[in-house]
Amino acid sequence: MATNTIEMKIKRQDGPNAPSRWEEFSLPYKPKMNVISVLMEIQRHPYTKQGVKTTSPVWDCNCLEEVCGACSMIINGRVRQACSALIDPLHQPIVLEPMTKFPLVRDLVVDRRRMFEALKRVHAWIPIDGTYNLGPGPRVDPTVQGDAYSLARCMTCGCCLEVCPQVTPTSKFIGAAAIAQVRLFNMHPTGKMHARERLEALMDEGGLVDCGNAQNCVHACPKEIPLTESIAAMGRQTTVHVLKRLFGG
Amino acid sequence: MATPGVSHFYLRRLHSLTGIFPIGVFLVEHFFGNAFATRGPEAYNRYVEFLLGLPYLPALEIGLVFGPLLFHGIYGLFISAEGDVLHPAQGLGARYHNTAYLLQRITGIILLVYIGYHVWNTRVQVVFFGQHVDYAYMARYLAPTYEKLVYIVGILCACYHFAHGLFNFAYKWGLTVSAKAQQAMTYVSLAIFLAMSAVGIHILFSFK
Numbered sequence: 001m002a003t004n005t006i007e008m009k010i011k012r013q014d015g016p017n018a019p020s021r022w023e024e025f026s027l028p029y030k031p032k033m034n035v036i037s038v039l040m041e042i043q044r045h046p047y048t049k050q051g052v053k054t055t056s057p058v059w060d061c062n063c064l065e066e067v068c069g070a071c072s073m074i075i076n077g078r079v080r081q082a083c084s085a086l087i088d089p090l091h092q093p094i095v096l097e098p099m100t101k102f103p104l105v106r107d108l109v110v111d112r113r114r115m116f117e118a119l120k121r122v123h124a125w126i127p128i129d130g131t132y133n134l135g136p137g138p139r140v141d142p143t144v145q146g147d148a149y150s151l152a153r154c155m156t157c158g159c160c161l162e163v164c165p166q167v168t169p170t171s172k173f174i175g176a177a178a179i180a181q182v183r184l185f186n187m188h189p190t191g192k193m194h195a196r197e198r199l200e201a202l203m204d205e206g207g208l209v210d211c212g213n214a215q216n217c218v219h220a221c222p223k224e225i226p227l228t229e230s231i232a233a234m235g236r237q238t239t240v241h242v243l244k245r246l247f248g249g
Numbered sequence: 250m251a252t253p254g255v256s257h258f259y260l261r262r263l264h265s266l267t268g269i270f271p272i273g274v275f276l277v278e279h280f281f282g283n284a285f286a287t288r289g290p291e292a293y294n295r296y297v298e299f300l301l302g303l304p305y306l307p308a309l310e311i312g313l314v315f316g317p318l319l320f321h322g323i324y325g326l327f328i329s330a331e332g333d334v335l336h337p338a339q340g341l342g343a344r345y346h347n348t349a350y351l352l353q354r355i356t357g358i359i360l361l362v363y364i365g366y367h368v369w370n371t372r373v374q375v376v377f378f379g380q381h382v383d384y385a386y387m388a389r390y391l392a393p394t395y396e397k398l399v400y401i402v403g404i405l406c407a408c409y410h411f412a413h414g415l416f417n418f419a420y421k422w423g424l425t426v427s428a429k430a431q432q433a434m435t436y437v438s439l440a441i442f443l444a445m446s447a448v449g450i451h452i453l454f455s456f457k
Contacts, residue, residue: 078340165336165350200255209261212332213417214350219341228420229428236423238258 004029006038007049007093010057012107023057024049024093035075035082035096036061057096058107066222069157073098073108079162081222082108099162101169115156118174122201124181126191138189151184151230153223160217160227172206176217179208180230186237199234199241208234260324265421267321268414271313276411280448286455290384297383322361329354345435353413356406363403388456397453404449412442 005026013020025042026049033041036059043056061071064083071082074097076090087094102110119125128134140148154177161167161175182198185191202208211231218227243249285296303309334354341347370390374380391397416438419425425434 074339076340163339163341165332165334165347168331168333171331203255203258205257207258209258209421210331211421212328212350213346213420215346216339216341216344219344220339226428228431229426232420232423232426232431234423235421236426239422242258242262 006030006033006087008038008042009093009095010107011095011097012057013098013104015106016104023054031088033087035073035085035087035094036064036071038087038094039082058105058109060109067155069155072112072157072159072162074100074162079159079220081157084222099158101161101164101167102158103169110158112156112158115158115161115175115177118178119156119181121174121204122178122182122207123194123198124178124185126185126188127194128190140189144187148184148187151180151187151225154180154184154225155223157222159220159222163216163220164212165214165216166210166212171210173210174206176211176221176227176231179211179234180225180227183230183233183237195237196241199238202234203238203242208238261328262421264321264324264328265414265418267317268411269418271317272321273411273414275314276407277445280445280452283452284448284455286384286387286452293384293387318364322357322364325357326361329357349413349416352409353417356410359402359406360410363399363406366399367403384456391453391456400453401450404453405446408442408445408449412438412445415441 006029008025008027010023010025011020012023025047027038027041027045039057039059046054046056048054059071059073059082061083062068063070066081066084069081072079073082074095075082075085076095079099082096096108098104098108099110102112102114105111128137156177158177160177164173164175166173167175179202182202186195186198208231215228218225218229221227282296282300283293285292300306332350332354334351371382371387375382380386391400416431416434419434420431425431
C-alpha cells in the first residue's frame with residue numbers, strides 16, 4: 001500500500017429501503033487528517049478511485065471534539081466517533097459503515113431517536129421548573145460529584161447499543177446508556193426525589209432486566225463510563241425498591 | 250399496581266432466582282448425593298433407597314425440581330430468542346463475558362435436551378415402567394462410550410450454566426457492583442465450574 005495516498009471504502013445506501021453498495025476512494029495523503037476531514041475532501045471532489053463521478057457520501061457531525069456523539073460510525077469494524085478517528089494510525093483501506101442497530105437514513109447517517117426515547121422514558125432529567133422559586137438545591141458531596149461526572153460524560157453516541165447483543169433493530173431494550181443515566185439522576189440530591197419513578201420505568205419491558213451481561217458496552221464506550229457497574233448498581237436499587245414495595249420499609 | 254411491563258421484571262428475576270434456588274441447590278445436592286457411587290454399590294443403593302423413601306416425594310419432585318426446571322428452561326428459550334446470539338465481536342477483540350453470553354444460551358439449549366434424556370432414562374423409567382434403578386442398572390446404562398460422552402457433555406454444560414448463572418445472579422440483583430467485585434465473581438464462578446465438573450465426571454466414571 002502506497003503511503004502517499006489515503007484509501008477509503010465506504011458503504012453507501014441512498015435511502016432506508018435502497019440497496020447498499022461499496023464505493024472506493026483514493027486521495028492524496030496529507031498528514032494529521034481524521035475521518036471527517038477525509039470525508040470533506042471526498043465531498044469537494046466526489047470521484048471514486050476508479051474515476052467515476054459519484055454523489056458525496058452523507059454523514060453526520062457536529063462538535064468535532066468527541067463530545068456530541070453525532071459522527072458515530074463503524075470504522076474498520078469498530079464503532080467509534082469519526083472526528084477522533086485519526087487517519088495515520090488506521091489500517092488502510094479505511095472501511096466506513098453506518099451503525100447497524102439504528103434505522104438508516106442515508107449512507108453513514110442513522111436515526112438514533114430510540115436513545116432519546118429511552119431517556120424520556122426513564123425520566124433522565126431533574127424537574128426544577130415550578131410555579132414558584134424552589135430555592136437553591138442541596139450541596140453535593142464531592143465524592144458524589146466525582147461519580148456523577150463519570151456518568152455525565154455520556155453523549156448518547158450509541159456505541160454501547162451498537163455492540164450489545166440484546167439490542168437489535170427490533171428489540172425493545174433501552175441499552176446501557178439510559179440505565180447509567182438513571183444512576184446519575186438518582187444520585188443527585190434533588191434528582192433522588194423522583195428516584196422511584198425512574199426505577200419503575202426501568203423495570204418496564206425493554207428495561208434493566210433485558211441486559212444479557214455480555215459486557216461489551218463498557219469496552220466500546222468512548223467516554224469510559226462505568227456502564228456495567230451502573231447496570232449492577234441499578235440492579236441493586238431495583239432489588240431494594242421491590243423488597244420495599246413487597247414487604248414495606 | 251403491577252402493570253404488564255413490571256411483571257416482565259418479576260418474571261426475569263424469577264427466572265434468575267429459580268436458576269439458583271431450587272435448581273442450583275438441587276444440582277449441588279444431586280452431585281453430592283450421587284457421589285455415594287464413589288463409595289461402592291452398597292453405599293449408592295442405600296442413598297437411592299433413602300431418596301425413594303423421602304416423605305412427600307412427588308410434591309418435592311414436582312415443586313422443587315420439575316416445575317422450576319420447566320419454567321427456567323422454557324422461559325430461557327424465549328430469552329435466548331430475543332438477542333442477536335451470534336453477533337460479531339465488533340472490533341473489541343475476544344472478550345470473556347461476550348463469549349459467556351453465547352455459552353450461557355448454548356449450554357441452556359443443550360441442557361433442555363440432555364436433562365430430558367437423563368430424566369427419561371433414570372426417572373420416567375422408574376415411575377411409569379417399573380424399572381428398578383440401582384447401582385447395577387446405572388453401571389450397565391452408562392457402560393457404552395457414547396453414553397459416557399453424552400453425560401460428559403451434559404455435566405460440563407450443567408456446571409458451566411450454573412457457575413456462570415451465579416455470576417449473572419450476583420450482577421443482576423446488584424450483589425457485585427464494583428468492577429473489582431465483578432472480576433472476583435468471574436473467577437469464583439470459573440472455579441465452581443471446574444470443581445463441579447471434576448466431581449461430576451468422577452461420579453460418572455465411578456459406575457463400573
